[in-house]
Amino acid sequence: MGLGAIALAQSGSASPASPAAALQAALESLHAHRYEEAESVALSLATDPAGAMPRAWSIVAAARQRRGKYASAAKAHRLFLAFTDSPAMRQYAMEQIRVCQRAAEKPRALVAPSRRLDAEARRRLARVGQATCTESTDHFVVRARNAELAKLIAAEAEVALDRICRVILAGQDYPHSVEINVWADREDYRKHASDAPEWAGGSFRYSVAGGIATRRIDLTQRLADGRFAVVMLDRVLPHEMCHLVLQEYFGDTACPLFLNEGLAMLAESEIDNGRVALAGKAIAGKARISLGGLFIRQRYDLDEPATFYAESFSFVEFLHSRLTVEQFGAFLENVKGGCTVADALQRALCVPASESFVGSLASAWEDHAVAQAQYLEALGGLAAGQ
């Protein structure tokens, strides 16, 4: 036991040697980030042959977890789990074991699929044959006039869907089949893809006719110069897929535009630094769209679409990174249930509604967005200086 712990134990209500006082001392050390001390005191309590205090395992586990010792933390959580009867505590312990397991794994950086393709592979993927090849997976039926491309799109579509449902939409199921058509070029795409906007290189469609739902994504294989459109693989495919999933998720409820587009951009397989920089610059300058304005913008009143998209991405990414998976899921559920964005967030956080909430949220997000842009600018400056 460290000096601090002894002092605290002595200042407590119980006698210095009492387990109750020692437990409080361990908690005090944990709170004060003195993790080694907390672990040591709690471990003595948990393993005391004269009268073990199994609840102390949770302190041991937390102290280890906060020091990054995930494997031994998980072990301590298991010991706590073995001794606790409370369903809430059992759930807590199991959650923490999963957290430790995830943290112990090396975090995998998000890499755009096109980065795995060399020049030869890109050349092959740009080829357009005569026959349409079909590739099927659990959720997709991909049609393209290039067998390798169909296979690649099918595999990447599954990866994107998993990321959208599990990571972005907090564990949503998507037990449906989607038809993906890859058209040779823009002209081919415009000819075949229904409702395709003039400027788009991809689109999605969800329709119900005669009781049958049709889910479809249309993509473009090649750029105008005939090269393989990597943007289709890295961005357009996950982006349109996210829109499709959201369309079904929200059903009759209108998903706010910033959220719909922000999530779709978040689903893309790499962060677009241009958007991050633009959002920061817009917020710091005169071109900013206020958070309140962002919430209510519709597609028809976008004076500055680039700023709107950049800010939408920035704000949604901010929310996604600052909320827990459960909180983000609850937020989406609340929006789906008809709440305003502010209400949906406050309900998800389970805090009393406050009129100042949107103002505080705006300032926190704006600080984040400006800092991100400055960071990118600094990195750019460093790169230029090298």
Next chain:
Amino acid sequence: MVRVALSACLVAMLAAVASGDSLILTDGRTFTGTVAVEGDTVLITLPHATLRFSKSAVERIELKATPEQQFRKKLGETALDDPNALFSLAEWAGRNGLDRRAADLYALILRLEADHAPTRRVLGYVRVQKQWLPIDKAVEQARGMLEAGRRAALLDDVLPALKGAASTREQHNSIAELLGQTQLRSRLFSAAAETFAALAKKLEPPAAVRIAAIATILEEHADGMYVLREAYPPTARLLGGGASASIQPGPASLSLPKVLEAALRDLAKKQIAAGRKLMDEAQKLERTDPDPAALKYAQADQAFVRADALVAGIARSHRVEICRRRIASIRKDADVEARKFDELWGKLGVRDMSPQALREMVRRMMHLLDNTSTDLGKALAIAKRYPRELVLEVEWAELDLTTVQRKRTVLVKWLDDTK
């Protein structure tokens, strides 16, 4: 004869003074009490009765000195530079209904000796940190001491003094809560649990709900350890400015105020979850069984009320949602009545009907308007509970009520004109 005249004279004087304590009758009997004179009658009020005698039966009346007279006499005999002597006189004055004299004397004592403890206590002051403060300010001061971590001084000196000085129920309750908080922060968990449990019995909801919940939390976590399943405050990561001051998920001591807040929020969350479940059930029943649905909404509202008692305002938006749904349901009923009215309105002047039938139809239309008006009134009353959130519902109901009233006036006028 002379004796009777004297007696009459005294009685006449008494009519003005109307105060005395001994009534001696001509037959020798003597009564002690408060004497009053009414015309030819002399009354004496005794502890258990009031006696009446004719003036002629009265030998004499011996008036006791009035409290004011006695006070002056005592004041003349008191050393005016002796605070203790003045204090005795002030207490006597207070006991004898001379509150103003007593107050003057207490003020005089404090000018002579500002720290005169008995006087300060009588005036409702409490000594906190060498300062005499009125009890309400002393309670505030004690709260400050709690925040400053001066728990031993609070438990040993200040809170017992405050308890002794408290006179109202509110003061006693505030001091009891302060005691519980001090015990809790001093890690005297079982003592704190007892204090909060006892306090909960003395309070009314919603305060009683929150205090009882604290007692339960402390009883269920007798070792003072609570395991947070998420960081607290929950807004710290999102809104910034307090991430370092937030409590991380995991075990923590209930002696930390934020941990207790987190525990109360967890209980409130359970109530909200229960309320949401009831709301979902109600929504399913709404179309087919409106009465059971209404009951479920009422039960859900009760769960939200309990949540709000635990954490103020935490379930407000859910309660607003119940109101919104109830208004929507009422609006549906009102729309049905309004449609029936519109149908009849459309028939006016189109169909041939006898004057009698026409009058009957107008009466039916008025009945429909009255029903609509009742529905709108109900909706308005519900919406006005949350005027900020339900501003559109309030405006809608008010506007429609005006329209309904206007139409009703037209129909009434027509009925009167065609009598």
